[in-house]
Amino acid sequence: MEVLRKSSAFAAEVLDVFERSLSDKELVAQAKALCRDFILSRLNQNGLAWSKSELNLTPARAALADVSFVLLCLGDELERILPSLYTNVARQLNISVAMETMVSDAFIGVATEIFSTGITWGKVVSMYAVAGALAVDCVRQGHAATVNVIVDSLGQFVRNSLVQWLKRRGGWVELTNCVVKREICPEHSWLSSALDSLRYFLISMYVYIMKEG
Structure with missing residues (x-):
């Protein structure tokens, strides 16, 4: 049993090192997958349908489920605080x-402004909230295909401006560590009672993540 425990501990350490050694390409791919999840949630919340032939909105893989859950919850709280x-x-x-070029340039411009005074997890959440809101505008106005431009633009910004910061923090999984330790049931709805149960954490943690660099 002792050997088994040591082996398990070693395996966990190896996995941790692996997770903290993600390449630029992997971090950007994860950023885009999280963006697709975020956009899907916002379209669903607004009762908007989209054509699968127009959009490439494949949900994030299971390894990012916790990160996506926390990102969505924080996004909900941020939008509740600053709805307009x-x-x-x-x-x-x-x-x-x-105009796809205009949408891309505008998103990059907003993201640049958000991070003009430094990088925090709170600002990362804000960037995703902008992407989600802009995607809703695109679909609502009959330009669903432009959503993919938003996802690609977010990936481009992460590649150019956030990758090194993410690496120093061990990747996207660190977002879950700075909010709250918890277990998430696979069948738990991302957009229902989970937010209510976490709200008292989020209200206090929102201030924290906006200030921490």
Whole structure:
């Protein structure tokens, strides 16, 4: 039994090292997968349908399930606190969602502004909230295919500006560690009672993650 425990501990250490040694390409791919999850949740919340032939919105793989769950919960809380900021984003930016280049440039510009004074997990959540809100605008106005442009733009920004910061923190999984330790049941709805049970954590942790670099 002692040998088994040591072997398990060693395996856990190896896995930890592996998770903390993700390549730039892997971190960007995970960022885009999380973005697809976030957008899917926002489209569902707004009762919007989309054509699978138009969008490539494959959900994040199981290894990112915890991260995606926390990101969605924090996004819900952020949008609850600042509802006007994450509604009608295209109109606020004065852009046409019919023009893919304009949407991409606008998103990159907003992301650049968000992180202009440093990087925090709170700002990362804010970037995803902008992506989700902009995607809702695109689908609502009949330009669902532009959603893929938003996902790609987020990936581009992560590649150029956030990859090294993510590496220093051990990757996307660190987002779950800085919020709350918990177990998540696979069948647990991401958009129902989970948010209520975590809300008292999120209200206090929101301030923390916005300030921590």
